[in-house]
Amino acid sequence: MTGHTWLDLPDDSPFGLANLPYGVFSLPDGRHRLGVRIGDQVLDLGAAARATGLRDAYLDAASLTPLLGAGRPVWTALRRTVTGWLSDPAHRPAIEPQLHPLAEVSLHLPFEPADYVDFYASEHHAANLGALFRPGSPALTPNWKHLPIGYHGRAGSLVASGTEVVRPNGQRRAPEDEAPSFGPSRRLDIEAEVGFLVGAPTELGRPVSLAEFPEHVFGVCLVNDWSARDLQAWEYVPLGPFLGKSFATSVSPWIVPLEALEQARTTPPPRDVPLLPYLDDQDAPPWGLDLTLEVRLNGHLLSRPPAASLYWTAAQQLAHLTANGARLRAGDFFASGTVSGPAHDQRGSLIELAWNGTEPIKLPDGSTRTFLEDGDEVVISATAPGPGGTRIGLGEVTGRILPAA
Amino acid sequence: MTGHTWLDLPDDSPFGLANLPYGVFSLPDGRHRLGVRIGDQVLDLGAAARATGLRDAYLDAASLTPLLGAGRPVWTALRRTVTGWLSDPAHRPAIEPQLHPLAEVSLHLPFEPADYVDFYASEHHAANLGALFRPGSPALTPNWKHLPIGYHGRAGSLVASGTEVVRPNGQRRAPEDEAPSFGPSRRLDIEAEVGFLVGAPTELGRPVSLAEFPEHVFGVCLVNDWSARDLQAWEYVPLGPFLGKSFATSVSPWIVPLEALEQARTTPPPRDVPLLPYLDDQDAPPWGLDLTLEVRLNGHLLSRPPAASLYWTAAQQLAHLTANGARLRAGDFFASGTVSGPAHDQRGSLIELAWNGTEPIKLPDGSTRTFLEDGDEVVISATAPGPGGTRIGLGEVTGRILPAA
Incomplete structure (x- = not known):
């Protein structure tokens, strides 16, 4: 199916590997960052990309809007990448430090509304x-x-x-x-x-x-x-x-x-x-x-x-x-x-x-x-x-x- | 009233100094620039600002939106500046080269629509x-x-x-x-x-x-x-x-x-x-x-x-x-x-x-x-x-x- 994550997550979590929803969060520094929710944590996408050597301008944006404009092939590839980060233990050292407990972040409107x-x-x-x-x-x-x-x-x-x-x-x-x-x-x-x-x-x-x-x-x-x-x-x-x-x-x-x-x-x-x-x-x-x-x-x-x-x-x-x-x-x-x-x-x-x-x-x-x-x-x-x-x-x-x- | 321009413009022009409407135009290079219409010409606002030593980020934008957000005091000051450029003969050497005949430019939607x-x-x-x-x-x-x-x-x-x-x-x-x-x-x-x-x-x-x-x-x-x-x-x-x-x-x-x-x-x-x-x-x-x-x-x-x-x-x-x-x-x-x-x-x-x-x-x-x-x-x-x-x-x-x- 969607494999297992190296995170300590119950199998029936509604925010497991099969979900991986996108949002925009900030840490106490106030900067808006793209995140993916896994369990009760948020993965900082821009930081994860930097830590793994992925260069993707969409992930350093302050809202989802640039990623939205990129279209389905980019969305599919990104989902595969994020799934890999969270399931392959080889990625754990680079990815784990980019996770933040949900309780410690602020969540924002994740896109700039057009119509x-x-x-x-x-x-x-x-x-x-x-x-x-x-x-x-x-x-x-x-x-x-x-x-x-x-x-x-x-x-x-x-x-x-x-x-x-x-x-x-x-x-x-x-x-x-x-x-x-x-x-x-x-x-x-x-x-x-x-x-x-x-x-x-x-x-x-x-x-x-x-x-x-x-x-x-x-x-x-x-x-x-x-x-x-x-x-x-x-x-x-x-x-x-x-x-x-x-x-x-x-x-x-x-x-x-x-x-x-x-x-x-x-x-x-x-x-x-x-x-x-x-x-x-x-x-x-x-x-x-x-x-x-x-x-x-x-x-x-x-x-x-x-x-x-x-x-x-x-x-x-x-x-x-x-x-x-x-x-x-x-x-x-x-x-x-x-x-x-x-x-x-x-x-x-x-x-x-x-x-x-x-x-x-x-x-x-x-x-x-x-x-x-x-x-x-x-x-x-x-x-x-x-x-x-x-x-x-x-x-x-x-x-x-x-x-x- | 609004003074006279050094341009050769009929007194009853509907686009004289009393009007000075704003728009967005492009030259053959395709770049969108802010302009003000005077008679049948367009003044390149960004170029005019550079030529007169005015530093104003609003004027180098590709749409009116940043200027719109700046508010009434900025709008009033800018109108006074543009009026000065087009009426004071001392500005003529710097300003005249920044004018383009309307017939030689393309006009665009002048703002990024919000609601x-x-x-x-x-x-x-x-x-x-x-x-x-x-x-x-x-x-x-x-x-x-x-x-x-x-x-x-x-x-x-x-x-x-x-x-x-x-x-x-x-x-x-x-x-x-x-x-x-x-x-x-x-x-x-x-x-x-x-x-x-x-x-x-x-x-x-x-x-x-x-x-x-x-x-x-x-x-x-x-x-x-x-x-x-x-x-x-x-x-x-x-x-x-x-x-x-x-x-x-x-x-x-x-x-x-x-x-x-x-x-x-x-x-x-x-x-x-x-x-x-x-x-x-x-x-x-x-x-x-x-x-x-x-x-x-x-x-x-x-x-x-x-x-x-x-x-x-x-x-x-x-x-x-x-x-x-x-x-x-x-x-x-x-x-x-x-x-x-x-x-x-x-x-x-x-x-x-x-x-x-x-x-x-x-x-x-x-x-x-x-x-x-x-x-x-x-x-x-x-x-x-x-x-x-x-x-x-x-x-x-x-x-x-x-x-x-």
Whole structure:
């Protein structure tokens, strides 16, 4: 399979040799460095390259962006190199000093965001939100099963996991209000999502087919797309979500390479309508991903959204995004949209879990929640099937709510 | 006023000393350089700085982005320096060799785009599109006069003026179609807009007030937000425009500094509803801009959209965009949305001019247009009032349609 490491690591570690996710960390000197996580340690890639005589400018960068632009052959070769460093005992003397305990490093947003697109790929989520936001209309809009609905988000609002989230101010107008008012959002929510990092760029006018997905996508992580539902409800017709989403979007620190998710690939749900050829994945390699997310509020498990239930795959999302000739840049990032499964305890947002405030969530401390309160901490984590019955860890994305400014 | 230049320039040149817009150009060696336009020449800023002994790293960059990040005091000082170079005859020996005829240089997108936001600030345009896209509903949505509606566009799709625009493919479904089909857009349109370039960055959580607008916005240019109306109509509910807009957005090459538009500042139209304090510009400095756009199709003047008629000013757009704490980055760019005035010949898009195809536009060659045909060339230009009855030129943004791939 993937061999053994000379590190003292349990066989079932979610961050073993089969995973090797990439991130950006700093030591007390503050300089940002590329790292690979192995167990509960981080390998300094630039230092490891120097110690082994490897000359690779990508590894001395302060973000993943140059490596992203290098493309699949470079990614594959690097993964082989890092696997060799951590499995061949001959490399141990050079490599071991380049390992740092996770507890002693700071983790950062691992790439410089180019464009950010948020999709809406969960049928259960879209149907729930349709029922809540557009009562009386069909839950899904007529286009929903023909194309992966998405919109551009604010790339500059992507923040590293752990960044505190200040409750946003904004305009909101409840149905009973005569005019809108301005102030702190009263309906602050989460969205548990899966994120996909591009990767090799394209020229304007060059669509990316379903089959080309792994040539352009580097890896996968977790996203919390914080959402101010009251701002969103008032602003989103006719041009879509704007300030309700653009105050902060948290990204997990470890980008799990696509290769580490081979065992997680699965066939997406049956398609209810025939798809146009550029989206038809019936005979294409399956890019459903069997990730199980876990959403925790102040330590309490709220739900376990299953990414395998997403109607649209990331390969379809990328094919759609580029179908009109839109170009890709290294650092482009797209997210699945809220992952919600069919069951109540598989919903990936509070507006669904507490059904728009009508069914408050009871927490073990006796308090209840409809939306987030100041001081609340949300942790979204996930694992995927790995080789030989092991699990691949995606780590976690966390954030705590601070009062509005 | 602004003094006289030692160049042989007509007093009424739209690119005289009162303008001095910034751009990025290259000579046959291909290297991108910062330039300032004066008359029909470009001053090489890096070369001029070296020739006069000025050491300023911003001026040796390949894009405006580092200068953008430097902020208003640096921008003001640089404008004073450039004005001195071009007006004081003592500088002539050092400066004159750094001038290149416009006809001998290539012009490029002058900044590295960070986030791109497109607003919807023209009441006439919004009402026209509401009537066309949502017949039977009120033309303006209930939120329209309470906040400047906007959405994030694709920053990676911003292209330099002159870039050929390939007709996009995509999904479209006419009302009579049973299912969507995929192919070249049949309803390819333009949107004549004004663009605003940021400028000094902010930290997450730091709104920009109306009064702070000139501290953060560097200058103004022209935008053609090419739009595939059939793709847009099918995709845009519920999350807004996506592929109908993301294939290409053309930007004019010259960024006119805010200081050059002092005489263009004007009071925006009367507000029909009271505005919340962060948007209330009744007692704030007026940031309406009296720019007159001209839209030409294959050389024929189609319309003269007046930017002074925009309901929302750029200062209000920036205050709204940051009201939730969204941060600004150097290279952020936002556009007004289509500029349409109340008169028929002031409309800034073909869907309005030809009323959704029902009133074809007659061209002098005897042909008619409802939407763009392959080979069509669109030029959007504008001028603004300058000092002493002169005009400030914003130059033009051009693009020609190539057949779909």
